[in-house]
Amino acid sequence: MIRIKFEILEETINKVFLRQGIEPGKSELLAKIMSESSLDGFQSHGINRVPMMVEYIRKDFIKPGNEMFQIGGNNLYKQFDGNFGIGPINAWNSTTEVMRIANENGLGLVALRNNNHWQRAGTYGWKAANEGFILICWTNTIPNLPPYGSKKNLVGNNPLVIAIPRKGGNIVLDMAMSQFSYGKIASYARRNKELPEFGGYDENNNLTKDAQAIRKKGRHLPIGFWKGSSLSFILDIVAAILSGGNTTRIIGEKGVDTGLSQIFIAIDPSKFGDSGFREALITQTIEQFKSVSIKEGSDIRYPGEATLRRRKENLGKGIPLEEEIWEKVNGYL
Amino acid sequence: MIRIKFEILEETINKVFLRQGIEPGKSELLAKIMSESSLDGFQSHGINRVPMMVEYIRKDFIKPGNEMFQIGGNNLYKQFDGNFGIGPINAWNSTTEVMRIANENGLGLVALRNNNHWQRAGTYGWKAANEGFILICWTNTIPNLPPYGSKKNLVGNNPLVIAIPRKGGNIVLDMAMSQFSYGKIASYARRNKELPEFGGYDENNNLTKDAQAIRKKGRHLPIGFWKGSSLSFILDIVAAILSGGNTTRIIGEKGVDTGLSQIFIAIDPSKFGDSGFREALITQTIEQFKSVSIKEGSDIRYPGEATLRRRKENLGKGIPLEEEIWEKVNGYL
Numbered sequence: 001m002i003r004i005k006f007e008i009l010e011e012t013i014n015k016v017f018l019r020q021g022i023e024p025g026k027s028e029l030l031a032k033i034m035s036e037s038s039l040d041g042f043q044s045h046g047i048n049r050v051p052m053m054v055e056y057i058r059k060d061f062i063k064p065g066n067e068m069f070q071i072g073g074n075n076l077y078k079q080f081d082g083n084f085g086i087g088p089i090n091a092w093n094s095t096t097e098v099m100r101i102a103n104e105n106g107l108g109l110v111a112l113r114n115n116n117h118w119q120r121a122g123t124y125g126w127k128a129a130n131e132g133f134i135l136i137c138w139t140n141t142i143p144n145l146p147p148y149g150s151k152k153n154l155v156g157n158n159p160l161v162i163a164i165p166r167k168g169g170n171i172v173l174d175m176a177m178s179q180f181s182y183g184k185i186a187s188y189a190r191r192n193k194e195l196p197e198f199g200g201y202d203e204n205n206n207l208t209k210d211a212q213a214i215r216k217k218g219r220h221l222p223i224g225f226w227k228g229s230s231l232s233f234i235l236d237i238v239a240a241i242l243s244g245g246n247t248t249r250i251i252g253e254k255g256v257d258t259g260l261s262q263i264f265i266a267i268d269p270s271k272f273g274d275s276g277f278r279e280a281l282i283t284q285t286i287e288q289f290k291s292v293s294i295k296e297g298s299d300i301r302y303p304g305e306a307t308l309r310r311r312k313e314n315l316g317k318g319i320p321l322e323e324e325i326w327e328k329v330n331g332y333l
Numbered sequence: 334m335i336r337i338k339f340e341i342l343e344e345t346i347n348k349v350f351l352r353q354g355i356e357p358g359k360s361e362l363l364a365k366i367m368s369e370s371s372l373d374g375f376q377s378h379g380i381n382r383v384p385m386m387v388e389y390i391r392k393d394f395i396k397p398g399n400e401m402f403q404i405g406g407n408n409l410y411k412q413f414d415g416n417f418g419i420g421p422i423n424a425w426n427s428t429t430e431v432m433r434i435a436n437e438n439g440l441g442l443v444a445l446r447n448n449n450h451w452q453r454a455g456t457y458g459w460k461a462a463n464e465g466f467i468l469i470c471w472t473n474t475i476p477n478l479p480p481y482g483s484k485k486n487l488v489g490n491n492p493l494v495i496a497i498p499r500k501g502g503n504i505v506l507d508m509a510m511s512q513f514s515y516g517k518i519a520s521y522a523r524r525n526k527e528l529p530e531f532g533g534y535d536e537n538n539n540l541t542k543d544a545q546a547i548r549k550k551g552r553h554l555p556i557g558f559w560k561g562s563s564l565s566f567i568l569d570i571v572a573a574i575l576s577g578g579n580t581t582r583i584i585g586e587k588g589v590d591t592g593l594s595q596i597f598i599a600i601d602p603s604k605f606g607d608s609g610f611r612e613a614l615i616t617q618t619i620e621q622f623k624s625v626s627i628k629e630g631s632d633i634r635y636p637g638e639a640t641l642r643r644r645k646e647n648l649g650k651g652i653p654l655e656e657e658i659w660e661k662v663n664g665y666l
Binding site: 072073074076077079105106107109111134147148149150151152154162164171173175179197198207223224225227228230231233234235236237238240241242243244247248249250265267269271272273277278281282284285288289292298300302303 | 405406407409410412438439440442444467480481482483484485487495497504506508512530531540556557558560561563564566567568569570571573574575576577580581582583598600602604605606610611614615617618621622625631633635636
């Protein structure tokens with residue numbers, strides 16, 4: 001593990017994408033989004049994803065020159081076609097647009113089809129909360145999670161984001177439907193460590209904390225057994241029907257994580273009451289959480305708290321990266 | 334267990350509430366809502382809740398004569414104060430109002446504070462889907478679920494509903510944040526049966542399927558460990574800040590499940606594309622689900638499917654009720 005300064009990571013990723021022929025404005029935004037994911041500790045959707053994005057650009061799954069365009073809507077909701085452009089940039093622009101609508105009207109909705117992978121879901125929640133908006137957003141993806149009891153992956157590990165702005169630190173839930181991310185399970189498997197809770201099934205279809213066994217079997221646990229797979233199913237359907245786009249089933253047929261459907265709902269909380277009331281309510285709840293200790297030196301965290309903590313630490317000390325991936329990314333230059 | 338015809342159950346509940354002094358129009362609607370929950374197999378929020386509602390009316394927690402009133406909003410979102418009136422009726426009227434908004438504008442939002450318990454969350458999802466709308470709604474409640482790792486109940490078992498209209502049978506997710514409902518755990522405990530999956534913790538803080546041990550300890554499992562409790566936390570905060578109402582923490586201080594905050598977001602899918610496209614997408618996904626069998630005679634169910642199946646069966650055969658509760662409810666007449 002090495003530590004790299006945020007600015008250096010951002011500049012390096014920017015250069016890599018410029019070398020892929022992405023125009024400067026897009027390349028800078030994409031580098032910012034991906035290096036911020038790394039800064040926040042989400043390497044799996046930060047620097048670790050750069051090689052896959054390069055590959056997808058080279059294979060023409062991602063078409064960096066393409067712009068998203070409107071296909072329907074009114075002044076309150078808009079439907080866009082992502083045109084298979086750069087996923088995080090389309091999602092970023094959709095977030096900007098839905099906030100603009102909410103700023104005018106109190107709330108707004110954007111449905112986006114044919115987008116590429118938006119990388120870290122939380123990116124859009126943090127952006128909206130930083131600018132004072134509540135954001136509810138989600139995406140579908142390839143079938144990579146089994147419905148409860150099934151041996152076959154039929155639902156997507158569709159992340160759901162709910163973000164609330166707060167002066168004392170935004171609340172940002174960024175929740176995928178599997179108990180542990182694949183990145184986390186891989187990391188536990190590499191270190192030969194047991195997961196802190198059950199994370200999937202072993203060869204004999206028993207629930208297990210053994211990360212290697214879960215990887216071998218390929219049956220990850222959806223959160224709450226049938227509940228997580230049902231939530232995943234319904235988020236998929238809503239995203240597809242509102243955007244006029246693909247469901248997880250159709251994305252699975254293509255075999256590539258492209259042509260996704262995404263939903264963005266923004267609410268302007270300043271129109272619903274004053275910020276003092278809001279801050280007080282949230283702070284009281286957090287304080288109550290903090291008064292209940294789990295074990296020595298540990299406490300109950302609110303969604304986004306650990307992210308903010310890592311961000312601060314990594315801004316100071318540099319971002320911890322695996323040397324191998326750092327070299328690989330530099331190899332594109 | 335006895336079976337009672339739907340019409341008889343509805344009439345009986347109506348009479349009970351009329352005897353409590355509820356005016357006829359409200360009484361009929363309340364009886365319809367609660368008997369339909371029983372019809373769908375959710376006794377815990379159907380007939381089994383009638384005694385508690387009677388008690389709450391007698392204790393003046395529920396004020397049947399009170400009407401909800403608007404406290405803010407514009408033509409796209411409205412904030413209401415439930416005025417501590419009849420919970421399911423305020424929620425029903427909020428659903429009607431948010432659908433009216435969505436019908437005009439494509440989408441709408443209603444935030445409701447100071448409402449009483451709305452009983453079965455799915456009620457409002459089914460209503461909206463029956464009338465052609467997508468509905469996302471949720472409520473907060475008393476602190477009855479521990480955040481991950483905590484021994485103290487600090488978050489509410491806040492149900493989240495997402496409903497999609499469909500000619501071939503609505504899709505309705507009605508998902509609380511605990512792995513099993515308290516009613517279900519009580520029922521397993523009574524029958525001395527093991528839960529099908531882990532549902533909470535035993536005396537030694539180990540995960541267990543033993544329903545009696547979970548009841549004894551009082552530590553139910555939030556779905557997905559930290560994920561369910563985080564989702565619960567954030568739904569609570571959003572409901573409270575948009576309605577200007579109470580959070581779970583404040584409701585807990587009162588010690589009674591009253592003064593709740595609720596959110597209703599409606600979307601008119603007919604404005605986002607034609608129903609043929611919608612039906613085809615959903616049907617294809619369901620067919621794929623059905624093609625993967627779990628075990629002999631069983632299949633993967635979509636959200637709402639089992640409800641619809643029970644409804645049909647109970648309409649024909651009568652609703653299965655515990656004799657004791659049927660007698661108790663009749664005792665109010």
